[in-house]
Amino acid sequence: MFDKIWSRHSVATRSDGQVLVYVDHLLIHDGYAPAFDVLRERGLRVRHPERSTAVPDHYIPTTSRDLGSIADPEKRAMVMSMKRDVEEHGIQLFPLGDPRQGIVHVVGPEQGITQPGIVLVCADSHTSTHGALGALAFGVGMTEAAQILACQAIWQRRPKSMRIWIDGQRGPGVTAKDIILAVIGRIGASGAIGHVIEYAGPAIAALSVEGRLTVCNMSIEAGARAGLVAPDDTTFAYLKDRPFAPSGAAWDAAVAQWRALPSDPGAAFDREVRIDISGLAPMVTWGTSPQDVAPVDGVVPDPDTMTDPAQRERARGALGYMGLVPGMAMGEISIDRVFIGSCTNSRIEDLRGAAVVVAGRKVHPKVEAWVVPGSTQVKLQAEAEGLDRTFKDAGFAWHEAGCSLCLGTNGDLVPPGQRCASTSNRNFVGRQGPGARTHLMSPMSAAAAAIEGRLADVRTMMERR
């Protein structure tokens, strides 16, 4: 499948073998000021304004829709300059307050902009998300983004291919997030460097598009350039009637084309990995890399039992930062904050899953818990279903859409030393704030943690219903 998309987008080849890849769509967020500065300095115009979409997500407040409420003038300027830049070049914008606004990686699929077989790029590493619909989607830097704005194409070395085949059936309380955490735990944070991962097998076929978006989102956490899932009837049903999806006769023609995309049986990959998720428990991270995973009913690992000295040293450092002791039950780790949000896990199914756990219960009195929907559409849908009431009645704060506490660019931070159960994608040192301790998990597990005030096995909580 990767080969087909790659060859259809190859414009030219350079003497060193790099390929000029045509970009069908560029997504723009409110961090693009340096890219537009490059155009301005050189007097360049955007080649295809109609092939870009802009939406603010990184620097916007999630407690209001008022730009004036951004206290830091430099952060406010990021959002303002995006508006000015895209209007100057005639690029479509979903501004703050627009019902289509949200996190760029939630908005693309939701609006039907992300489609099978296209090449989609954004100056954000989590662009890998969009591969869930069978698009070749990868993150770039700002210099490369400027080049795409000017030329609609970008030089890339052809990546290697890796297929991750996932067998087995998810048990109750086990989600797409638990699958991808288990995958990263298995292959490591550098396990897929230089590769595009194609996720396949019965457990992937059984996932909804939203679940696949969660899986592909974290491909970058294994070092991959991109993640892909072959488009199927689930994909087509998801895309049908979305605002930017083809309609009428064009829809039928598109589906016919999309059906020819999946890898041919017997297609060769540079590397193959097989994982069976039968019996997989909900997964939680204990360290400062997404590869540091343990089952929620397991224990904090003991670095002394690790054979590789470098790994042992790193694990010791991670446990020191996290304030954890080897052998401690994961379920004994008490938490201060809960964040349900981010481009990994902020879609309607994520919120529904968390709400089932939360319904009729109360957030633990010492815990501050937030829900930050991934898009305004998700927020409106959740409110139409009454999920906001469920969360608010339990004691959750109900926010507006944005990146928020995933990376703290907008000023939302976890205080030093506090421990956060988070549905985001990175548990890096200081990611959620200086000294903040992040445990990655699914929305259901985060909901369970909010209620119990500690990491908790959502399966036992569901049995108590």
Add this chain to the structure above:
Amino acid sequence: MDRFTVLEAPALALPAANIDTDQIIPGRFLQKPRDGSLGRYLFHDLRQRPDFPLNRPPGRDARIVVAGPNFACGSSRENAVWALYDHGFRAALAPSFGDIFFGNALKNGFLPIAMPPALNARLLGQLAGRPELAIRIDLPAQTVTLPDGVIHGFAIDSFAKDCLINGLDELDYTLSRMPEIAAFERQRPAS
């Protein structure tokens, strides 16, 4: 873009694996203007520890980073390269790099060099005892000379090499190939 030919300088040794771009420059500084002074945010949170090697010589004056595997993984923030560059760094040596960082670096006059894990461990070992020792990088010859005199030949795409040596950037070159992009657009079915 500044030219890169030969660099002989002391190194900042960061032996850990998976040093991510959030550590290189935390997210809360990404809105800071690109005015050549981003070096002050480099490893901002790690620098709060007085014993962090960037806080004192020779780390403070180092121009090469020597790190463990998967250096600069994570976020695509090009600010990570800019912060390194503004602080005076021009190259990094590690067994492997985050893919996006690797590409960003080459577009900013910063040379990332992948080296075999055993050689990387050897180099880190030398620097652990004598952090002031210099490393020599010869880009035209594609060699790294370790403090003990061991020479490592490295690979680099010829295009990136030319850009670094001549201080050229890729955008001008890509613009020169616009006719091919236009031709591609014409022959391609509408989508």
